[in-house]
Amino acid sequence: MxxxxxxxxxxxxxxxxxxxxxxxxAWASEIGFSLVDQTKIITAASELARNAATHGGGGTxxxxxxxxxxxxxxxxxFEDQGPGIADIDLAMKEGxxxxxxxxxxxxxxxxxxxxxxxxxxLGEGTRVSITxxx
Amino acid sequence: MEQIPIxxxxxxxxxxxxxxxxxxxxxxxxxxxxNKIVATGAHGVLIDISALQxxxxxxxxxxGNIAAxxxxxxxxxxxxxxxxxxxxxxxxxxxxxxxxRTALNAEKGMExxxxxxxxxxxxxxxxxx
Numbered sequence: 689m690x691x692x693x694x695x696x697x698x699x700x701x702x703x704x705x706x707x708x709x710x711x712x713x714a715w716a717s718e719i720g721f722s723l724v725d726q727t728k729i730i731t732a733a734s735e736l737a738r739n740a741a742t743h744g745g746g747g748t749x750x751x752x753x754x755x756x757x758x759x760x761x762x763x764x765x766f767e768d769q770g771p772g773i774a775d776i777d778l779a780m781k782e783g784x785x786x787x788x789x790x791x792x793x794x795x796x797x798x799x800x801x802x803x804x805x806x807x808x809x810l811g812e813g814t815r816v817s818i819t820x821x822x
Numbered sequence: 823m824e825q826i827p828i829x830x831x832x833x834x835x836x837x838x839x840x841x842x843x844x845x846x847x848x849x850x851x852x853x854x855x856x857n858k859i860v861a862t863g864a865h866g867v868l869i870d871i872s873a874l875q876x877x878x879x880x881x882x883x884x885x886g887n888i889a890a891x892x893x894x895x896x897x898x899x900x901x902x903x904x905x906x907x908x909x910x911x912x913x914x915x916x917x918x919x920x921x922x923r924t925a926l927n928a929e930k931g932m933e934x935x936x937x938x939x940x941x942x943x944x945x946x947x948x949x950x951x
Contacts, residue, residue: 731912
């Protein structure tokens with residue numbers, strides 16, 4: 689699998705999430721996603737960026753344009769240096785929230801993409817990576 | 823400060839969201855609308871989201887809040903113009919917009935609002951022949 693292009697953005701405050709959405713839209717459109725698939729990955733990015741900004745105290749987003757055999761894809765990796773998640777299974781549960789939200793950010797964004805991985809260490813931070821293929 | 827305009831039209835309030843809403847803007851809209859419902863005594867709120875390309879769980883929650891708040895303040899809310907890609911994504915995300923009434927476009931939304939408000943006017947004594 690080849691990484692054709694990569695860029696890193698800061699995810700600091702909830703108000704910067706709109707910028708993340710615009711950047712992801714530009715990349716998804718260039719890679720050739722359908723309108724529905726663009727909307728799905730932008731929405732997933734919006735959820736994960738909010739998690740990083742509000743729970744993780746800010747972090748980074750790495751965008752990567754992928755080429756694997758004959759398919760193109762977009763991988764988004766969110767990393768924060770926040771408190772980490774004690775129980776990932778619980779955090780992935782639909783409707784579970786510690787932030788007063790709907791508790792759909794993690795479980796919902798997983799449904800919107802093809803690949804989803806999460807790792808977290810208490811006191812060190814959380815890393816969530818999603819990939820969608822055209 | 824950045825704000826989304828709220829237009830009063832008769833007993834209804836109209837909101838057309840034409841920008842990608844950042845979080846604070848959505849929260850401001852929720853507060854502004856609540857204040858305006860009370861200040862004008864409006865019985866209906868129409869929110870046009872046809873220009874919104876993304877509705878995530880946060881914006882979904884704000885739309886739900888607005889509908890719930892206006893209900894408590896004796897006003898009906900209708901959200902109109904959701905793009906198909908947004909509807910598909912919202913449902914897969916798990917946001918059902920429970921409690922939020924929707925219509926395909928502004929015209930149908932206004933019709934729905936008028937119908938919702940009409941019985942109230944009649945009970946005020948204006949019974950038709």
